[in-house]
Amino acid sequence: MWGPLLKSLISPGGSADHSELTITMDVTFFDDSVISNGILPTNSEECCSTQLIDGDGTFNATGIDRLIKEVKLGECGLSYAIVSIMGPQSSGKSTLLNNLFATNFREMDAFRGRSQTTKGIWLAKCAGIEPCTLVMDLEGTDGRERGEDDTAFEKQSALFALAVSDIVLINMWCHDIGREQAANKPLLKTVFQVMMRLFSPRKTTLMFVIRDKTRTPLENLEPVLREDIQKIWDSVPKPEAHKETPLSEFFNVEVVALSSYEEKEEQFKEQVASLRQRFFHSIAPGGLAGDRRGVVPASGFSFSAQQIWKVIKENKDLDLPAHKVMVATVRCEEIANEKYADFSGNEEWSQLEEAVQSGPISGFGKKLSSILDTCLSEYDAEATYFDEGVRTGKRNQLEEKLLQLVQPAFQALLGHIRSGSLDKFKEALDKALNGGEAFSVAACNCSESFMALFDEGCADAVITQANWDTSKVRDKLKRDIEAHIASVRAAKLAELTALYEAKLKEALSGPVEALLDGANSETWPAIRKLFRHETESAVSGLSSALSGFDMDEQSKGKLLSSLEAYARGVVEAKTKEEAGRVLIRMKDRFTTLFSHDSDSMPRVWTGKEDIRAITKTARSSSLKLLSVMAAIRLDDGDADNIENTLSLALVDSTNVAAKDRSITTADPLASSTWHEVSSSKTLITPVQCKSLWRQFRAETEYSVSQAISAQEANKRNNNWLPPPWAIVALIVLGFNEFMTLLRNPLYLGVIFVGFLLVKALWVQLDVAGEFRNGVLPGLISLSSKLVPTIMNMIKRLADEGANAAANDPHRNPPLASKNFTNEGNASSEMSSSASSGLTESDYSSPSKQD
């Protein structure tokens, strides 16, 4: 080891140039404290170099990220190149890089002694080289600091450089070429050995930089060097698959020779400047790294390098293709997450999302598609150089996540469109129906147009990135519309039915009541006729009204039948109602017929009327009413024998013969059903009829007896003359007295006055009335009234006489004549009373006046 190192201190010419060494020292002197943070300061335009991996093998992720950010490597895609340099310690690597790429790697201070300068691996950007080129300065091999046996880091860093770099510079002394113990031989061996650990190595360009070239031309040196390289390649144990693989399969070998930096600095710089030109567009076809393979996109470089180093440190085999996929996976994931976060915070999207909560937005789909497109395009741009499969997979995932994010807004919008369409549909349907449009036509037109409106809204809301299914919402809208149509239809039908039912009720109730009121043989035929006519008219009206509803025949028939049933119900209800009042009606009818004559004038019981016949007629009529009310006879076939049964059982039963029959035969009314009438049509059962009739008879009995009494009273009143034989006896026996009276006018006057007095008393005391209740009660009543009445009369006559005398004293007649006059006045008063129109019968019958 010492040989090459010592040699490196000696110029090719064999002497050291102190002035050049001094310059070098000025450029490369750094204080240890300055590099403690892994960054070397720069005093020029060049970028700071960064320690990528320290001497202990720790990867400086922060440093590399900072550098990458600084040099904007992430934006380079695949347009970047990585160059690294390896070689023996203190062989002028850093010096070469600083001169070649204008970097600022730390160089050894020869005046302090030859020792290790570069520890670990350093990274810097090559200034002024296009495309962006990063260069790695590796720790020198065979350094005494690590000792002869510690080659682990040397191998690791060599493998790392091969895995990461497009171009690897191998720094070697010129005099080592062709030498068996050359310092670079173990290094090359190491390179080739570790290269075998890469499953599918990138095609790396190995550029051998011969330092301190001698006068031997490169043309002569290069074959020797290539021979040495081939020998080393051949000597390296290879896996079975690569036993015969030529070196050129894995490496492009380039050889350059440089003059000594220390001895011939001018020439060195010229040659370095010329070499620098080869690094421009190194990745272009024909360039130094023109046929490189498996490049990791620049944005994944940091992660890739870190992972490669991790694998190397763990001493695992490095599967570069798999690694590339892994890097792509991680990076694409990162890019996708970044884009997702960007989208979430996108102001345009936020506004759209907020707006959609409060109502429908026009152009939603277009706007959202555009935002999504931008996001995905950005992803595509950043992930474009990563493995296609991974990239596409991650893109799909990103797209899916984005769609999941925006879907609630889309669903909310669909909800608005659906509810809006439904509301507008309801409004339009109402308007159309109010405008007189037929229901089915209006419903169909509105349904179609608002479903189309919904489809338009959906078309406006859908985004190009998603093939979202709107059919469920559409179906819901359809169902809602149909439900609304059904409910409106049901309401309209109910309205129509109610209208016709009301008409029917009005047309049937009153007339049926009136017909039942005048119950007779024609009542039920008339009710049937009325029922049929009104029902047919209502059914026909409803039927034509239903034509606008596009109903099937069955439903229509059902409605019409129900209307018919309603009409029947109205009639039945009315008859039931009337049947409940049958007793009152029977009594009314009886009273009407019994108390009024054929001219409907109130009947006066003069005595000439045949009360029995009248009663019979009135009762028959009431019985007729009962028989009419007893059952419903709405159908043509409703024939029964109720009237006859009732007549036989109730009226004829009063006859003795019937009574006899009732003893021998069963009572036809002792049943709760009529023989010919179903129970549903029975209004009053036979038993009820019997009971009603009994009640009716009992309640009308009084009227009949009253009529009989009145008639007898009238008869009595009209018979005031004595019987003819009494009149003849009176004439024969009282002939003499009669003649005496005629001959003596005074007697006649006295008799006349007496008659008047008796008459006045008769009237005053209501003698006829008092005796109406019997002779004895009449006598007792008269005796109690007689004395006060006579006293009153005398008193009154006396008062009137006294008043007359007082008013005309000169013309006061004698007392006898005065009394006579008073009596005459009283007589004339009574005469006037009698002539005022009141007949005897009027007085004798006060109760009749009442």
Ligand SMILES: Nc1nc2c(ncn2[C@@H]2O[C@H](COP(=O)(O)OP(=O)(O)OP(=O)(O)O)[C@@H](O)[C@H]2O)c(=O)[nH]1
């Ligand atoms: N003979 C000779 N010496 C050189 C040349 N270039 C640089 N040197 C000297 O070699 C010494 C080491 O230089 P560095 O550039 O630090 O070498 P290195 O290989 O980077 O050293 P480590 O990083 O420690 O491995 C310095 O003193 C340089 O002046 C050269 O071309 N020929």
